[in-house]
Amino acid sequence: MSGLAAFYAMSFAAVQKHVAVLERAGLVRKDKRGREQMVSADHERLALARQALDRYEEIWRERSLRMDRILAETPRETT
């Protein structure tokens, strides 16, 4: 993790925080190797996350269309 932190213009603590968020989302894994914490991307999970977000977007697009239809029912002057 200290090696990872060296790549970014942010503090070690900040990098740690980002990794923790990614880990909680299940997108990276942390493994201990000796005294070092190794961080690796979980590519399968990343693909799953991408797919899930794409589908979730579809759901919200459908919701938007339904909202638009409901709004169209109401004559403007009464709003």
Next chain:
Amino acid sequence: MTVVSSVKDLEALTLTIVNEFDAGVDRVWQLWEDPRQLERWWGPPTWPATFTDFDFTVGGEARYHMTGPEGEKAHGWWRFLAIGRPASLEIEDGFADANGEPDLSQPSGRMRVSVEDLGGGRTRMTIASHNDTVEQLQELIEMGMEEGMKEALGQIDAMLAE
């Protein structure tokens, strides 16, 4: 087009979707404030939503379920974290058990809604929806997916399997 932009943040598992509507701010706000209107757009026609409790106050909660084509029910809950009528709204949302009681063993999500007057009777509504885990997102998809789409995907699978 209603949706003017949509941004997916993979790292934060957040979807931000921006809509522009041909209606005034107050009218657009009612889509969230009035549960009878809300349930007309929250679920797809094949999985309609029913809000059984709706306490639209800060700290207040809502309970809803969605009913599938075979009568199966998926339950969920909301908590209103912030209400800034008619400009902003923040909701915590989660899954509930078969009795409609919040299932607190599962992580909850957040929705932040902002509503902006564009003038000329037009309104912009931005919804940022955040989830903690991929599993949570997948479960929400199961609940909200248009049945027709699932059927279509099933048919494609069947055709490919032939």
